[in-house]
Amino acid sequence: MDFFGGYLTIHGVSFLMISVIAIAALGYVLGRITIKGISLGTAGVFIVALVYGCFFHETLSEEINVDFVSSALKIVDNLGLILFVTAVGFIAGPSFFGNFKKNFKSYVLLAIIIIFSGGLACAACIMIGRNFTSLDSGEFTALMTGILSGALTSTPGFSAAKDAASQYESAVSVGYGIAYIFGVLGVVLFVQLVPKIMKADMSKERELLNDGSDTKKKSNKDLKLIEMDEFGIMPFALAAVIGIIVGSFKFGNFSLSTTGGCLFTSLIFGHFAHFGKVDVTPKDSTLKVFRELGLMLFLIGAGVAGGAKFAEYFEVVYFLYGMIMTIVPMILGFLFAKYVLKLSLLNNLGSLTGGMTSTPALGTLISTAGTEKVAAAYASTYPVALISVVIVSQLLLIIFK
Numbered sequence: 001m002d003f004f005g006g007y008l009t010i011h012g013v014s015f016l017m018i019s020v021i022a023i024a025a026l027g028y029v030l031g032r033i034t035i036k037g038i039s040l041g042t043a044g045v046f047i048v049a050l051v052y053g054c055f056f057h058e059t060l061s062e063e064i065n066v067d068f069v070s071s072a073l074k075i076v077d078n079l080g081l082i083l084f085v086t087a088v089g090f091i092a093g094p095s096f097f098g099n100f101k102k103n104f105k106s107y108v109l110l111a112i113i114i115i116f117s118g119g120l121a122c123a124a125c126i127m128i129g130r131n132f133t134s135l136d137s138g139e140f141t142a143l144m145t146g147i148l149s150g151a152l153t154s155t156p157g158f159s160a161a162k163d164a165a166s167q168y169e170s171a172v173s174v175g176y177g178i179a180y181i182f183g184v185l186g187v188v189l190f191v192q193l194v195p196k197i198m199k200a201d202m203s204k205e206r207e208l209l210n211d212g213s214d215t216k217k218k219s220n221k222d223l224k225l226i227e228m229d230e231f232g233i234m235p236f237a238l239a240a241v242i243g244i245i246v247g248s249f250k251f252g253n254f255s256l257s258t259t260g261g262c263l264f265t266s267l268i269f270g271h272f273a274h275f276g277k278v279d280v281t282p283k284d285s286t287l288k289v290f291r292e293l294g295l296m297l298f299l300i301g302a303g304v305a306g307g308a309k310f311a312e313y314f315e316v317v318y319f320l321y322g323m324i325m326t327i328v329p330m331i332l333g334f335l336f337a338k339y340v341l342k343l344s345l346l347n348n349l350g351s352l353t354g355g356m357t358s359t360p361a362l363g364t365l366i367s368t369a370g371t372e373k374v375a376a377a378y379a380s381t382y383p384v385a386l387i388s389v390v391i392v393s394q395l396l397l398i399i400f401k
Contacts, residue, residue, distance in 0.1 A: 016072055019060060023048050023300050037196055041364045042292070043188045046299040050181060053307020060304070070305065077301025078258060083294025084359060085259050086240045086266045087287045092375040093270015100380045106341040107351060107377075111384035113336050114355035115152070118329035119392035122148040125321045126400050135171075141400040142168035145393050146175025147318060151325035153183045154357045157389035164397045177309025179322025180302070186326040187361035191349050192368050194334070200345050202370060208344035209373045225279035232282025236290065239266045239280075259359075260386050267379060295363045330356060350377025355385045 024045055031044025040047060100107060126144045133140050142165040149157035149172075161172045195202065228234035240262055247261020256264060273281045282290075333355055337348040346369050353361040354377065362378045 016060070019052065019056075019304075020076060020297075020300055023052055023304070024296055027296075027299070038189065038192050040185075040188065041367050042295050042299065043185060043360050043364060045296055046184055046303045046360065049300045049303025050307040053304040057304065057308035073301045073305045075301075076297050077305070080294045080297025080299070080301060081259055081359065082240050082244070082262055083290045084298055084363075085294070086236060086243060086262045087291035087294060088362065088375045089239070089243075089263045089266025089379065090236070090270040090282060090287050091291070091372045092379040093267045094273070095373060095376045096267050096379050097271055099376045103341075103343070103347075103380070106337075106343065107380040108384050110333060110337050110341060110343075110351050111355045111381040112388055114329045114333040114352070114381075115385050115388035115392055117332045118148060118152055118325050118389075119396060121325050121328040122392075122396060123400070125324060126396070129317070129321065130400075138165075138401050139168045139171050141397060142171040143175040143318070144321065145396050146172035146177075147179040147322045148175075148325050148396070149389065149393060150176040150179030151183045151322045152329070152357050152385075152389055153180060153187075153359065154386075154389045157357075157393045160390040161393040161397065164394045174309060175318065175322075177306050178314060178318045179325065180306045182319065182323050183326050184299075184358070184360050186323070187330060187353065187356050187358040188364045190330055190334075191353065191361050191365045194349065195345065195368060198345065205344060205346045206369065206371050206373070209346055209371065209376075224277070225274050226277050227279050230283075231286045232279075233286060235269060235280035236282045236286065239269045256383075256386070260383060263379060263382065291363070295360065299360060326356075346371075346374050347377050350374035351381045354378035354381035357382060357385050357389065 027045025027048040028042075029044070030048060031040045031042055033039060033044075122144055125147075126141055129144070130137060130140050135143065142161070145161045145165065146158065149161055158172065158176045161176075162169045165172050194200075195205075243262030243265035244258055245261070246265055247256045247258045249256070269280050273279070330352065333352050334348060337343045337351060338345075341348075343351060346365075349365055349369075350362070353365055353374075362375065365374050365378075366372050
């Protein structure tokens with residue numbers, strides 16, 4: 001873009017960088033607005049990114065390169081996701097394995113209930129909706145499967161659905177873009193509203209969270225460990241690189257993906273804290289910065305791309321389908337965890353964000369709960385949900401093709 005008669009020109013990567021920084025600044029201002037104790041928090045960045053995508057995606061394409069813009073946004077999105085998930089793994093690592101061992105059956109069952117109830121909601125929408133659509137059966141099923149992956153904010157589910165849909169890949173992308181918006185905002189608002197509705201005493205709820213990390217940290221203080229660097233950036237980067245490699249292995253149509261690989265590796269690093277005499281634990285301040293920076297970049301990349309698709313393909317009925325596929329598993333999962341599994345509130349909500357594969361909601365829950373220990377519950381249900389959503393997406397396409 002040219003300003004002041006051509007004296008100021010901003011094009012290419014510079015335009016992209018200014019856009020990212022401006023979206024972040026405005027998003028955090030919006031996220032600070034509180035109405036009756038409810039705020040968007042970091043999800044405010046997502047709202048601003050969506051608006052930008054709706055109105056300025058074409059301008060961004062012209063300034064960067066039409067063919068490169070989607071790749072550029074994907075780089076921003078993926079970099080943010082890697083930083084966020086790796087930080088979460090390190091934070092959750094010290095308490096993850098003890099917590100997971102104690103509640104193993106509950107976490108596995110809850111993740112399966114959440115994803116399969118979403119799958120059943122999707123199946124019901126397909127059976128009803130195909131009687132009122134002009135699309136052929138295969139294309140409509142692909143669209144609805146994309147809506148399910150967007151409603152659950154699941155990139156691996158989205159990828160698996162695209163692979164299985166073959167000639168209807170574009171329909172999957174459209175559905176994902178339409179449903180993703182409420183998929184993010186619905187869970188973000190839910191984890192804030194529930195504690196207020198239940199009038200929860202957050203200090204007591206924090207005490208109920210399982211955490212075995214304090215003892216481990218005390219024992220590590222007595223060890224004379226070799227630090228890789230002052231801030232722990234080297235072990236963080238090492239865990240991320242190994243995680244990307246692990247997530248790139250494919251078994252048929254399934255892989256852990258970058259997200260699952262980085263989470264798995266950083267959980268191991270965070271749990272053991274050191275290998276021999278080498279300290280592999282980043283500083284708490286480093287993890288907090290990377291967690292917030294990662295979430296911000298992820299929401300910007302996903303939001304701008306999602307906003308463009310939302311504006312182009314939006315139809316009210318498809319948006320309503322997405323709302324159903326977000327609300328049904330979210331409510332059923334919460335009630336099942338509360339009344340059947342008897343999980344404490346924060347353990348319940350942390351598990352729910354993992355079961356819904358909702359990265360933004362975890363960031364909001366950490367702020368709402370006032371503790372990062374909820375990340376252990378997220379990390380416990382997330383891997384099972386990851387596998388389940390890939391299976392469900394493929395099953396839907398096989399059954400209703």
